Amino acid sequence: MAKRKTYKKYKKNKTISTSAIVLTAIFVSFFALRAVDEWLSLGLFAKFDAMVVQWTKQVTNQKPPVSFDPNADFSVHFIDVGQGDCTLILSDGHAILIDAGENDKGDDILAYLDDIGVQKIDLMIATHPHSDHIGGLDTVIQGISVKEVLMPPLKSSVVPTTKTYTDLLTAVKEKNITLKQSKVLEEYRFGNGKLTVLGPVANYDELNNTSLVARFDYGELSVLLTGDMEADAERDLLASGASVSADVLKLGHHGSSTSTSDAFLQAVGPRICIAECGEANEYGHPHEEIIERVSSYGAAFYRTDLYGHIVLSAKDGALDVSTQKQVSG
Template sequence: MKRKLFLIAALILSLLMIVTGCQFLSGPQTTFIPEDSLAVHFLDVGQGDAMLLVDNNETMLIDGGNPEYGKEIINYLNDLGINQLDYVVATHNHNDHAGGLTDVVTNLDVGNLYLTNSAKTTASQNLVAAAKSKNIPIFTPSPGTAMAFGSSTINFLGPLKAHEDVNDDSLVIKVTHGAHRFLLTGDMEETAEKELLAQNLDLAADVLKVGHHGSYSSTGYLFLRTVNPRYAVISAGVNNDYGHPHEETLSRLNDAGATIFRTDLLGTIVATSKGDQLSFDKTGLAPTQPYQEVDNGLSSITANPVSETPANTATAENASYIGNKNSKVYHLPSCSGLPKEANRIYLNSLDEVHAQGLTPCGICKPPS
């Protein structure tokens, strides 16, 4: 009798789902974003940082706010149908960045954990313990490390060395999708900014996640003019005790002509790149100064697809190297981070690699 009632109930539920068009929320059935697009969710976690990257169903959570926000982040992910994360990244070990990640790692399936090399804190120790209890691989990416992420490329630019100030030990991450670039800087201060500038790295970006919640001690003028973002996102808590974002930083961003998005005013903000179109789900604060393009000699390399030279006769079967049209990185054919087929350039020699202006992959480390 019980079995009969169960079957009847199941049949009624199935009919209701067909009539209403409803389905249970689950990862495989949920479309996070359109195919071949990148979505960057700047989560509202009060006075802290948390960002979710989604590209072709690959997922990366960068920072998790203070410990009390861990469960809220899990709920947010569940609402999107995300029940596992390919990567979790703590930019540095402060509580307002690493604190909420312990709950995330404990309660979700996580593929890899990325940490910075810095002084340990209670937050970082709890996070590492949670990861080790589940045998999650833990890595510290070195500067120059590049990895494929869906149809995007992620480059770790810093930190370049250890610092007394944990903020300057923040992982600096550049995400490139098509013509669009996102620069995510954790709580990096001007000391580490100057170190990056001294290396003449390609820091140009369309979207800057402003360092240290908009503190005056980050986002210096020279760094800002080099990055030259059209859009700036600031993660800060409403009426926080630090006065973030500081007026000095807001003034510098305005002078640079950047449109400003603030989580303390707008809540969670989602930016979506479709390769040639960039959009936000909220309306930012428009600057009073016009945005000006800066020709730093790097923008054309980053924004324009690489075109194959007529002399290139390499094929998938005989190529010595495989380039990425979007990221401008080249790989060995055996590399685990090869781009999707549509973005590949097959190359016979290093001369062809150099002619394309490509840089070596940080994973397979091909000859240069």
């Protein structure tokens, strides 16, 4: 009996040991294949990860923060980060992230990206080095793959020495990300979408006016993104002959009266205007003057302080607007 018992125990342990070896081999092979996939930039595991995320959301009934058509030709997400800017463009499987709010908003943005299944950023734009625009970018860089970062040229006399700015540069360097200085009229292709750098067209002492200005075009639809560009830079941009006409205008400087002059609004001719601003912010953005100007012009007006996240989806040339919150009246 003793020998038989010992034999059974030995066989059981041998089975457990073999299973452990097999499982270890599977895990090692899995991570080895993942490493090779990342090294060769095949993207196979990115698709696998996206499938796992989608399956998990279906099982847990998790819904994205804003309901929008995932099969749209492209979508533009004005992410509510309080008093700051953060815009995401999705175009034919590519992702462009423009700004990321204050320093404490990086994790919120990563959560948003995860909720809608974004696995990597093809182009990250830091419009200008104010903390309410670039504060969360270093956290985003640490949490998701970023291919390239684009920043506007700055005069040496206005290059910031703030920790927020140096943290961004440090994160870019640590992750070995390509960092480029923007050039006017430079184009970036994302499937059928195209992003064109329009400004700044001059060297400015005011950081708001150094904002990288870009227009995104997809078919006949276009979106103009202006950072915190103010009236002086708007005037110079118009004088340069730049094509600023767009269906959607992201208002400069959170809807401040220092931006979106009447001449600029007329030149853009938007159907929809967006103000990215915080609820009950101390600056009073968007200013009443701008609200009235947009209203008198006849454009639809959406603002993140009231609507939360705002998503514009385009399908077959038509624009659909979805918002996180409903506003009555």
